[in-house]
Amino acid sequence: MPPAGSSAVTDTALLFDRVAIVGIGLIGSSLARALTEYGIARKVVCADRSADACAKALELGIVAEATTDLAAALAGADLVVLATPVGSFAAVGEAIGPLLKKGTIVTDVGSVKQATLRDIGPHLPDGVHLIPGHPVAGTEHSGPEAGFASLFQGRWCILTPPPGADRHALERVTEMWRRAGSTVEIMDANHHDRVLAITSHLPHLIAYTIVGTASDLEEDTKSEVIKFSAGGFRDFTRIAASDPVMWRDVFLNNREAVLEILQRFTEDLTALQRAIRWGEGEQLQDHFTKTRAIRRGIIDAKQA
Ligand SMILES: NC(=O)C1=CN([C@@H]2O[C@H](COP(=O)(O)OP(=O)(O)OC[C@H]3O[C@@H](n4cnc5c(N)ncnc54)[C@H](O)[C@@H]3O)[C@@H](O)[C@H]2O)C=CC1
Numbered sequence: 001m002p003p004a005g006s007s008a009v010t011d012t013a014l015l016f017d018r019v020a021i022v023g024i025g026l027i028g029s030s031l032a033r034a035l036t037e038y039g040i041a042r043k044v045v046c047a048d049r050s051a052d053a054c055a056k057a058l059e060l061g062i063v064a065e066a067t068t069d070l071a072a073a074l075a076g077a078d079l080v081v082l083a084t085p086v087g088s089f090a091a092v093g094e095a096i097g098p099l100l101k102k103g104t105i106v107t108d109v110g111s112v113k114q115a116t117l118r119d120i121g122p123h124l125p126d127g128v129h130l131i132p133g134h135p136v137a138g139t140e141h142s143g144p145e146a147g148f149a150s151l152f153q154g155r156w157c158i159l160t161p162p163p164g165a166d167r168h169a170l171e172r173v174t175e176m177w178r179r180a181g182s183t184v185e186i187m188d189a190n191h192h193d194r195v196l197a198i199t200s201h202l203p204h205l206i207a208y209t210i211v212g213t214a215s216d217l218e219e220d221t222k223s224e225v226i227k228f229s230a231g232g233f234r235d236f237t238r239i240a241a242s243d244p245v246m247w248r249d250v251f252l253n254n255r256e257a258v259l260e261i262l263q264r265f266t267e268d269l270t271a272l273q274r275a276i277r278w279g280e281g282e283q284l285q286d287h288f289t290k291t292r293a294i295r296r297g298i299i300d301a302k303q304a
């Protein structure tokens, strides 16, 4: 499917009348802020199972209405955005299905995309358009207070419309993310999950592992780790502070792709382990030279 254009909409016209965001955490609240601040939607409301999150979202003025009642939030919405952990999608899909009117667009922000098609798709009535999405932008923080409107600026947003997805719905969701500041890329859900397994999921798993390993060290070494934690290790601790429920759900719902890439990673790690053991300096240096070139290539591509 070719990328959706933005011919049907202009930068000044409101794109949506009423947007209902389910899950007003880091991503939901960032999108709610962007939709309002950048004039993308007339009214943004939210549903969250946490009454505290609803109260906070109202107190911060992020949404016009906040409720724990899904039906109240979804009534009259032309766009519904699911921004809850991926593991909740089946239950949320089942709950929202009967509440959706023909013509409504449903999208999500989940970090795994085959799960959206599998868990949300079957619950949607005919005439409701599903356009799964993943803003590749975030932080290690959670909750409505952690969000900010500019989170998506200069970042990618990947959309994974199923075959035969409604073209107009795809155009509108594409335009929403474009106006929020992102560059939209369209790909197949399976491909998305394989790419993100290496670029996002494995790095988080490595961070969770290394910080766990450091914290299992004997007490005296551990205190040194904290005292001298700088550079690389400090970056790992930031990533390892990411939301435990969200990341549990990512790994459980992208199991095959993560296990496959983990297998390859383990083999490559073992090769480096051997090189260190046998003093193969040339092999180590060659490897590090290649990875340095990759990093520089990424930076150059960003600046181009
Ligand atoms: N945190 C990040 O950096 C990024 C996260 N994502 C995806 O965004 C989604 C949300 O993540 P965050 O905003 O970080 O999480 P968060 O923990 O900040 O917010 C999640 C919200 O969903 C609510 N919630 C949970 N289960 C619910 C249910 N069954 N019904 C209604 N509300 C429910 C929680 O009360 C909470 O307010 C996840 O699917 C995640 O994979 C995507 C890109 C980046």
Ligand SMILES: O=C(O)C(=O)Cc1ccc(O)cc1
Residues within 6 Å of the ligand: 110, 111, 135, 136, 137, 138, 139, 140, 200, 239
């Ligand atoms: O905080 C970071 O470094 C991230 O990597 C944020 C992030 C987390 C999950 C996603 O699906 C996308 C982006």
